[in-house]
Amino acid sequence: ELKVEQNPLFLSMQEGKNYTIYCNYSTTSDRLYWYRQDPGKSLESLFVLLSNGAVKQEGRLMASLDTKARLSTLHITAAVHDLSATYFCAVDTSIIQGAQKLVFGQGTRLTINP
Amino acid sequence: GAGVSQSPSNKVTEKGKDVELRCDPISGHTALYWYRQSLGQGLEFLIYFQGNSAPDKSGLPSDRFSAERTGGSVSTLTIQRTQQEDSAVYLCASSLRTGRTEAFFGQGTRLTVV
Numbered sequence A: 001e002l003k004v005e006q007n008p009l010f011l012s013m014q015e016g017k018n019y020t021i022y023c024n025y026s027t028t029s030d031r032l033y034w035y036r037q038d039p040g041k042s043l044e045s046l047f048v049l050l051s052n053g054a055v056k057q058e059g060r061l062m063a064s065l066d067t068k069a070r071l072s073t074l075h076i077t078a079a080v081h082d083l084s085a086t087y088f089c090a091v092d093t094s095i096i097q098g099a100q101k102l103v104f105g106q107g108t109r110l111t112i113n114p
Numbered sequence B: 001g002a003g004v005s006q007s008p009s010n011k012v013t014e015k016g017k018d019v020e021l022r023c024d025p026i027s028g029h030t031a032l033y034w035y036r037q038s039l040g041q042g043l044e045f046l047i048y049f050q051g052n053s054a055p056d057k058s059g060l061p062s063d064r065f066s067a068e069r070t071g072g073s074v075s076t077l078t079i080q081r082t083q084q085e086d087s088a089v090y091l092c093a094s095s096l097r098t099g100r101t102e103a104f105f106g107q108g109t110r111l112t113v114v
Helices: none
Strands: A004-007 A010-014 A019-025 A032-037 A043-049 A055-058 A061-066 A071-076 A085-092 A102-104 A108-113 B005-007 B010-013 B019-024 B031-038 B042-050 B053-056 B065-069 B075-079 B088-095 B109-113
Touching: A004 A085, A010 A019, A019 A032, A019 A085, A032 A071, A043 A055, A043 A061, A043 A071, A071 A085, A102 B042, B005 B088, B010 B019, B019 B088, B019 B109, B031 B075, B042 B065, B042 B075, B075 B088
Parallel strands: A010 A108, B010 B109
Antiparallel strands: A004 A019, A019 A071, A032 A043, A032 A085, A055 A061, A061 A071, A085 A102, A085 A108, B005 B019, B019 B075, B031 B042, B031 B088, B042 B053, B065 B075, B088 B109
């Protein structure tokens, strides 16, 4: 059974600081997604990582994928309050199951304090 | 439409009643997915459709849950004889096709069983 684990699950940080959220998964996949969820809202797609070594950046967020280590990271640079949300990674199982079924991590609740 | 549309946004129902949740995917998307988000279980896959057929129903928690899709478009998730543990946010997503294409999520239906 595919397991996806994020850490930390809760993160409180100050504005201006840098931090990294980690996403480990237990079996083969070459496609991983990062989503953002604000309270009471749906999931907003942030990044799609398509291959080993993929790195994508958007504003203060940067995501990377290492398929050999089965690890993805979401790095936050110089955090601002607007980035407060819950962040999920999700692993695409299509390479092993032949049909897309996302398996999600538990989510990381990020709070950025002034 | 512009995005995945779900209705109702909120539903409160009495234990034992049946409920129907509706999902209208992005126009042209052939793949449709249902997920459930609850406090104790995180985000769980329920079922996916390719066209009108459902090749993977493995996530449906019991035989009280069923889903159908007609005309390759709108899908309905039905929960019979609702129980309190069915309370959750039910999220629908669609993608251009199954396997290796990005899924876009609707805003969800918050179901509360009292």
